[in-house]
Amino acid sequence: MTVETGILFVPAVIYLSVVQAQGNGAFLHVSTTANVLTVGAGVVTVIPLLMYASAAQKIPFSLLGMLQYIAPSLMFIMGVAVYSEAFSLVKLIGFIFVWVALAVYSVEGFVYQKQQQQVAKPAAVESPRGDEAVYERV
Helix, strand or coil, X not given: CHHHHHHHHHHHHHHHHHHHHCCCCCCXXXXXXXXXXXXXXXXXXXXXXXXXXXXXXXXXXXXHHHHCCHHHHHHHHHHHHCCCCCCCHHHHHHHHHHHHHHHHHHHHHXXXXXXXXXXXXXXXXXXXXXXXXXXXXX
């Protein structure tokens, strides 16, 4: 995301400067409250993105992939429960298929990870001299 932002920063600044110079820009042509809210909206948007990027580097990709299904699912449930969104049997079946597939994928990943941890566990073996333990991979 940093690369994309860096690439588009210069053209965006040029475009906004030209539009502002022509008097067609919205920034500084409206109330001070609207200008402050516009800048504040940028800050409020950037902070969670930076926190997400920082957290994403500290957890396994398998967990990150699974967590990315939570927000759309919560929006789906909120749309149906709170906003009375139309909910047909076909949508329910699709929703169930997605979550069953996610569960199968996740369980398989956890089983594989457990197997890898079992293989990688070192075991203590007595040395032939009996004075120190030697660790070998089992």
